Structure formats: structure tokens, C-alpha cells
Amino acid sequence: MPEKCLGLVAGGEASNGGWMRGVVGLSEEGICISKPGGATSRAVAQRLRHPAAQPDSTSTSSALYDKSSSTKMKGLFKSKPRTPVDIVRQTRDLLSFAARSSESRESKREEKMAELFKNLRELKSILYGNSESEPVSEACAQLTQEFFRENTLRLLITCLPKLNLEARKDATQVVANLQRQQVNSRLIASDYLEANLDLLDILIAGYENTDMALHYGAMLRECIRHQTVARYVLESQHMKKFFDYIQLPKFDIAADAAATFKELLTRHKSTVAEFLSKNYDWFFEEYNSKLLESSNYITRRQAIKLLGDILLDRSNAAVMTRYLFAAKQNKPPDIVSILVANKSKLLRLFADFKTNKEDEQFEADKAQVVREIAALELRDRP
Amino acid sequence: MKPLMAYEQEGHHHHPKVQFPLDSDSYKIVDEIGIGVSAIVYKAECIPLNSTTVAIKSIDLDQFKVDFDNIRRETKIMTLFSHPNILNAHCSFTVGRRLWVVMPFMSGGSLQSIISSSFPDGLSEQCIAIVLKETLNALSYLHNQGHLHRDIKAGNILMDSNGSVKLADFGVSASVYESSSGYGSGSSTSSSPMMLTDMTGTPYWMAPEVIHSHTGYSFKADIWSFGITALELAHGRPPLSHLPPSKSLIMKITKRFRFSDYEDSINKGKSKKFSKAFKDMVASCLDQDPSKRPSTDKLLRHPFFKSSKGSDFLVKHVLHGLPSVEERFRVSKILRKNDVDDDDEDDVEGESGSELVKQRRISGWNFNEDGFELDPVFPTESRDDSVVKQVRFGGETIILEKGTSESSLNLNSPEAESSLVSSTTTPPCEEQQTENTFNAETMVGGLMALKKSLDDQRQKVSELINLFGGEVMNKEDQMAQLIEKLRMELETERQKNFELEMELEFLKFQISGASNTDEND
Numbered sequence: 001m002p003e004k005c006l007g008l009v010a011g012g013e014a015s016n017g018g019w020m021r022g023v024v025g026l027s028e029e030g031i032c033i034s035k036p037g038g039a040t041s042r043a044v045a046q047r048l049r050h051p052a053a054q055p056d057s058t059s060t061s062s063a064l065y066d067k068s069s070s071t072k073m074k075g076l077f078k079s080k081p082r083t084p085v086d087i088v089r090q091t092r093d094l095l096s097f098a099a100r101s102s103e104s105r106e107s108k109r110e111e112k113m114a115e116l117f118k119n120l121r122e123l124k125s126i127l128y129g130n131s132e133s134e135p136v137s138e139a140c141a142q143l144t145q146e147f148f149r150e151n152t153l154r155l156l157i158t159c160l161p162k163l164n165l166e167a168r169k170d171a172t173q174v175v176a177n178l179q180r181q182q183v184n185s186r187l188i189a190s191d192y193l194e195a196n197l198d199l200l201d202i203l204i205a206g207y208e209n210t211d212m213a214l215h216y217g218a219m220l221r222e223c224i225r226h227q228t229v230a231r232y233v234l235e236s237q238h239m240k241k242f243f244d245y246i247q248l249p250k251f252d253i254a255a256d257a258a259a260t261f262k263e264l265l266t267r268h269k270s271t272v273a274e275f276l277s278k279n280y281d282w283f284f285e286e287y288n289s290k291l292l293e294s295s296n297y298i299t300r301r302q303a304i305k306l307l308g309d310i311l312l313d314r315s316n317a318a319v320m321t322r323y324l325f326a327a328k329q330n331k332p333p334d335i336v337s338i339l340v341a342n343k344s345k346l347l348r349l350f351a352d353f354k355t356n357k358e359d360e361q362f363e364a365d366k367a368q369v370v371r372e373i374a375a376l377e378l379r380d381r382p
Numbered sequence: 383m384k385p386l387m388a389y390e391q392e393g394h395h396h397h398p399k400v401q402f403p404l405d406s407d408s409y410k411i412v413d414e415i416g417i418g419v420s421a422i423v424y425k426a427e428c429i430p431l432n433s434t435t436v437a438i439k440s441i442d443l444d445q446f447k448v449d450f451d452n453i454r455r456e457t458k459i460m461t462l463f464s465h466p467n468i469l470n471a472h473c474s475f476t477v478g479r480r481l482w483v484v485m486p487f488m489s490g491g492s493l494q495s496i497i498s499s500s501f502p503d504g505l506s507e508q509c510i511a512i513v514l515k516e517t518l519n520a521l522s523y524l525h526n527q528g529h530l531h532r533d534i535k536a537g538n539i540l541m542d543s544n545g546s547v548k549l550a551d552f553g554v555s556a557s558v559y560e561s562s563s564g565y566g567s568g569s570s571t572s573s574s575p576m577m578l579t580d581m582t583g584t585p586y587w588m589a590p591e592v593i594h595s596h597t598g599y600s601f602k603a604d605i606w607s608f609g610i611t612a613l614e615l616a617h618g619r620p621p622l623s624h625l626p627p628s629k630s631l632i633m634k635i636t637k638r639f640r641f642s643d644y645e646d647s648i649n650k651g652k653s654k655k656f657s658k659a660f661k662d663m664v665a666s667c668l669d670q671d672p673s674k675r676p677s678t679d680k681l682l683r684h685p686f687f688k689s690s691k692g693s694d695f696l697v698k699h700v701l702h703g704l705p706s707v708e709e710r711f712r713v714s715k716i717l718r719k720n721d722v723d724d725d726d727e728d729d730v731e732g733e734s735g736s737e738l739v740k741q742r743r744i745s746g747w748n749f750n751e752d753g754f755e756l757d758p759v760f761p762t763e764s765r766d767d768s769v770v771k772q773v774r775f776g777g778e779t780i781i782l783e784k785g786t787s788e789s790s791l792n793l794n795s796p797e798a799e800s801s802l803v804s805s806t807t808t809p810p811c812e813e814q815q816t817e818n819t820f821n822a823e824t825m826v827g828g829l830m831a832l833k834k835s836l837d838d839q840r841q842k843v844s845e846l847i848n849l850f851g852g853e854v855m856n857k858e859d860q861m862a863q864l865i866e867k868l869r870m871e872l873e874t875e876r877q878k879n880f881e882l883e884m885e886l887e888f889l890k891f892q893i894s895g896a897s898n899t900d901e902n903d
Contacts, residue, residue: 165464250475255457256458371893
């Protein structure tokens, strides 16, 4: 990818490479919707939209691209410009090769791996753009479609340990980005994962592998943006493992697991509420004993914060009521003291709840909860 | 591209990484070498690994009120980024309420520390070229990974005993791929990718578009800071650092930057000559228009870096005779204490002993003479509002008695926590003897003498501190400030509490109403 930067003058017009020329006129949509970090800039969107809106101006517009494209054609693509689809296909072939070839038996292995790394970097460059150019929605869509047409994601995930560090990072960023790419306003990554949920098992188990944890963890966090995927993880046996993962001794890995854990328990409200009510007993038992009573200061602090976020979410009102009841009946001193310590915050947040007049049940729950909190306060006083 | 590939091939596979232990008992703290608002940096030994020397950045987690996302990102970067010019972390783990990040020990310390202790008038152009080229390699790698460093400055560039140079401190770095606006909000069509909007960094080094951040900024903001760092290395301090780092002022300053004009004054240069290539390189980085600044890859091809020498040159011309990092830090601490005793203390100081960027007074070197002129503000005008600190070795001070009475030993910590602070801390000076240009040899001599009689000096220093009650007074002041702060907080809390009680009353009222209804039912 760095080569792509060569020859580009700072401030020169953005260019993503040769294939872009054929693409400019096509991109009526103009905006590539699901980019992490925001979509295509307005400036570029305008540049892209312009030719479509005003056919007459296409020639001037492509002339503008011609300038940079032609310089790039020489250096980057040499004789055969490849489309995003070509790159995905070649990547898939190389991954298949990597998956079956055992260490260095085959003579061309090293060469092919280098080729694979180069392809991954190119995929990343198409999806994200680079320091000199913006991504193009049509190219992203083509790439995404081809990527999920076959088992590229599975190959990439299973081959990840065979890649070098740079390629792993590129692959991770590619996978992350693809989760947000829409093709014909569908998140096809979600469809793919739904049919391949076992991939999540691999990603989660990554937390047990020091070398893979941060890569798989980053992929995992992107995948659970899809509600069905999040539901699968929540309801899987893996959920229990997170209580240990977030207390792993290596801080970077533990913190990554904690971020995923939080995402799982806060992102998809209805799914979370359903999960918590179904799995109430074991979940809060683990939560209280392993996290809230952890000897690790950060774990405790994060756990309290997250507990507040979970319980105070409107969709979890029933869970909160139950939790507070349990806290009252069982009187585990730590939980009570945590609640008491956070009482003012709880009350304040609670008072901020938007009350839906039609929701009588919620009002009742809320009243109940406030009563519980008030009771905590009374008992707390000597 | 080429160097990138070269080390990529080496990869991580071939030589398995040494596993550093994840418990504090395995490390023996040797010395304090840096201090910041929320972190202390130690020199330490890793006992189970043959007492390998390491640097440990100990971060106070209580300073991070909301969440640990920033710290998580920083440690992740230090784990996953692999480049000969980027400082990696060996490991990180929690120790009570602190996070320990164990890193390689860079014995030369930061370039800021080096120049302020031994090269107050800046490094030679040859040395600058080496340092900047290495830094640029790191920056190129970062940018190609989609990362902005956002705090490029001499204080974050470290040197090892072999002259190798590494970029450090990713506390405020950011990925354009996962900027917070995009993350969590699904699709966002409002802002461009590759653009960030939050203002972060250290004022003097900040690009205009970062300060006026409404339009967003990207990789080219690092290029600006890189240009400022070039000036810092050339002059011994960043441009305009005699002005307080307030945002409003910086806004004015950046507008007044006229780098296009700087050629006019080239011929006026007397004291220090810079090559045309150097000036051209710096000027290109400091273009007001970000899009006109070169990319890292383009900069690397600039003639200025063509014939740059190897790291041996730095060993010979920079590191040779340099006091050790811990020694420099110790001296700087003493100097700070003494300085606090000065009557006309400026209030810029205070809690932000943090950054420890303390420069010589501007008049010590001629900003206007060398063609790198940025602004017509003259140092002598800025006596009162100056944030540049001249540490005096006056009669009160017994350290470095001979010959160096006016020399400033303003030291920075090597891996100092610059990312977590935003302002430099440099009280003003007085009695500046403008004629006295800094003499590096005298300084080194003085420092070597200091080193030799370390024990003796230590005792004197303790006496000195007692004598001036430096520590005590300092603490009292700090306590007073703290008390005031706490009082304010208490007041706010009281207010909140009152409001909450009101709320509670109201809710209780509602509840009793509700339960009455229940009973009636």
C-alpha cells in the first residue's frame, strides 16, 4: 500500500487507483454508507455524484481523475489493473493455499504468502482509502459482495495465525470494515455470519491465545454489531468465560475482553433484556462473585460502572427490580454497599428516565425500584 | 515501502518474543526518570530476566474517570505496532490502582531532555537529519496503519545508547479507522472518514487545523507537528514557546505564522546557518494548508534526508558525555524545587510539573537571526507573561557552582507523560544575562563533576531542600490549592445532594401515593 502513496502529490486529487475511473460515473449513490469512522467525505461524495447528476460534466471530471490515475497506472498496476473482485478472488485462492500448505514444504510458499499479504493490504486500502485517497462506495460494495459470496471470511479467520503481524492487522481491519458494508442496503456480513455462527467460537477462544487475542477480539467486537450474532454469543457457553477473560493478567487482552463484554451487554437492548431475564441466576451470581468482589481494582471499577449501565437501562427495568430484591433478601454486604455507594447516582439516573405514560408496568417497576433504593438508604443509616 | 517490507519479513514468527513477567515483584525499581500528571516513569530491572533494564510507566488509573478506552488503545498500539522506530511495550498489567507498562529502557532519554540539558541552542543539522529521518520512518508506518500520533515533539522522541531513535507515547494517538464518531453509531454520513475533530496534542506543536478543529484534521496535522519538532531540534525549543500555551493565543499565533516569508530573513542570519534543503523541508511541513504539506513518504524522499548519516554519528555527537537520564531527571527535580522558591513565581506552573518542558529563555538564542523566523515577538518583551523558564544557579544554589551559574538545566523526562498533559510548565525568569550564551562543554563538565560527587551532592541537595524549605513550602502551596479545589467540589456535591434529596422526597411522595392506591385496590 505505501507504494500507492508514491508519486501522489500532497493535496492532489484523490485517487484510488485505476479501477476507479470506470467507477466514478456509476456511483450515483455517492455515499458509501457504512464506513467506520464516518462515510465518504462530503467533498468526495460530491465529486463522485457530480458526473452522474450532470452527464455533460463527466468528461471534465474524468480528466481530473485521468491526471492522477495515469501516473498511478504505471507504478501500481503495471500491465494488468485488477478489480476489487479480482483481488478478493486471488486472496481467497492464496488463503486456501495457506490453509492447506504445511510449513515451508512447498517451494513457492514464501512467495505466495508475500502475495497474500500484499492483497490483504490492497483490500484494506480499497475499504478505507489511504492517507491520500478516499474509499469509493461502488468498489467497496463489489469487494464486499465477492468476499461473502464464498467462504473468504472463514478462510481468513482460520488462517490468521499463519499470517505475520502486519497481515494480521490488515486482515482484522478488513474484517471489521466489512461488517459495516451495505450491499443493496443489506448488511450481507450479518447474513453470512448467521449461517456460519461457529466462526464466533473461534474468535472468542482467541482470548486464550496471547498472540491472537487482540486481533480476534477486534473482529469479534465488530461482528457482535449484528444482533443475531450478539444473541448467539450471549446465549452460548462462551459467555461464562468472559468473567475470566476480563481478569486475565495481561492488561491489553483483559481490557479488550472487557470492551467486548460491555458491548455484548449494552448494544442490543431487547436481546440483552431477554438474555438477562433468562439467565438471571447464574449471570448475576458470577457477576457478583467474580467481578464485583474481584481483588482487581480495575475489574471492580469497570464492573460497577457496567452494572449501573445495565440496570439503569430502561429496557432492563424488570431485571433491576429483581436484582435489587435479591440484593435486599440475600444481603450480600458487598452488593448492598455498592448500591448504597452508588445510590445517589442511581436515583439521579432513575429520575431521568423518560416515562412513557402508557407504560404502567414500567411505572410500577420504577416505583418499586425507588422504594428499594430508599430502603437501602434507610438501612444504611445507623 | 522498502524498509517496511524489510522488517516485515523478519516478522514475529522467527524469534519468539521474550515473555516479561506480569507481576510487580519481578521488577526492582532503580530510579525515577520521569513524572507527569497521571504517571511516573521508572528505570527498573526485571529480576527474572537477568535483571534486564526496563522503563516502567506507572499510570494512576484513578485519573481516568470515565473508562479505560484510551489506555486500552494505547497499550494495544504498543503491543501491535512493530517498527524499529516505534517504542513497544514488553507488557502491561495492573498493580493495585495503577497500570504498569513495561517498556525497553531508552538510556538517552528524550530529545527534549537532551537538548535542554546539553544543546540549548539546538542540535547540528546533521544530527537533526538523522533524528528526523528515523522519526519519519515511524510516522510513515503509523500513517500507513491509519494512525495519527497527534503529539509529535522532541519530548516524545527517545534515543537509546546506540543512537537508535524511537517514537513514543501513544496516549493521545488515534486511528482514523475507528474514530469515536463512527464507532457505535453505525453509519455516519456526516463526517468524513480519515478525519478527526477533537483537539488534542500539545499546543506549541499543534497544527492550525487542529486548533480550529471545526473542519477536522488528519494525517497532515502530524506533519505540521513534525515541522515544529524540526524547529525545536534546531533551536532548542519550539517556536513561540515564550508565549503561554492558551488556546486563544495559539489561535492568534497560528494566524501570524508566515512561513512563506521566512526566506526574506535568511540573509539576516548570523548565528546559525541552516541549509536550503532543511529550510525547504521545514517550510513544506508548515504550510497553512494541510493538503499542501507533503505526506511522510514524500518527505522521506526530500533531499534533506538524502545523505543523512547513521546512528553512530548520534552516539558520537549527541550521546557522548551526556549525563544519564536519571541524573538529568534528578537535577531537573532539584532545579524545579529551587525555582519554586523564587518570589516571582508564575502561576503557569502548579500541578503541571507534568510536562517538564522547560526551556531556556528565548533571548539565550537568536530566533530572528537564522531564517527560521516565525514571528516578530521578542523574548525580552515577554518577561512577565513568559512561560519560558530560566532556572538560575544563583547564590542560593550550590549545585554547579563554577562557571555555569546561568546555565539552565531544564530537563525533561525521557518517557515523560506528555500526552496526558496539555501545557508546558515553565515559570518565568529574571536577571537574564543575554550575553551569556550557553556553553555545552561547561555544562557537561559541570554535570560530570556532579556525577562524580554524587553522594556528596545528594547530601547537599537534601540540606538545600531543607534550607529553603522547598519541599515543605511547595507542599503547603499544593495543599492549599488542593483544599480550595476540594472545597469547590464539596460545594458542588452539596448542591447535587440537595437536588437529589428533593428528587427523593418527590419520589417518596409519589410512591406513597402509589402504594396507597395499591392498598385501596
